Amino acid sequence: PQKTLSLRALNALREYPWPGNVRELEHALEHAFVLARSEEIGEQDLPFVSASHHSVAPPSSGEPTSGTTPSFDASAEGCNDLPYSEAKRRAMLAFDESYVKATLDRADGNVSSAARLAGLDRSNFRRLIKKSKSPL
Numbered sequence: 001p002q003k004t005l006s007l008r009a010l011n012a013l014r015e016y017p018w019p020g021n022v023r024e025l026e027h028a029l030e031h032a033f034v035l036a037r038s039e040e041i042g043e044q045d046l047p048f049v050s051a052s053h054h055s056v057a058p059p060s061s062g063e064p065t066s067g068t069t070p071s072f073d074a075s076a077e078g079c080n081d082l083p084y085s086e087a088k089r090r091a092m093l094a095f096d097e098s099y100v101k102a103t104l105d106r107a108d109g110n111v112s113s114a115a116r117l118a119g120l121d122r123s124n125f126r127r128l129i130k131k132s133k134s135p136l
Helices: 007-015 022-035 047-052 084-106 111-118 122-132
Strands: none
Touching: 007 022, 022 047, 022 111, 084 111, 084 122, 111 122
């Protein structure tokens, strides 16, 4: 299907410093194309925008609404009282767990489809699943 970029998404792409190479831009656009829920790719669909907004208020019911990605707040994970390396490790594990769950939910539990959505091959996505289930 054909999709268009919103003006805000285009501006975000222009303003982002792109510390990587052109492959990072390509990956960001592919990511946004796959994750966009409408025919227009919005600013919120860009991976570098959604990564910078990781502390989002939860829905009023306490449960993520259908189709939304669960978010986490590193400070809520008790990371502020830990040394940097341990806080980072725990935050990354919490992110991995949240990302894997949301991606598998979007793919209706199909690991191969979820791997495609994540831009990973199936074996690497299965490793990520295993890693995300490890205790903090």
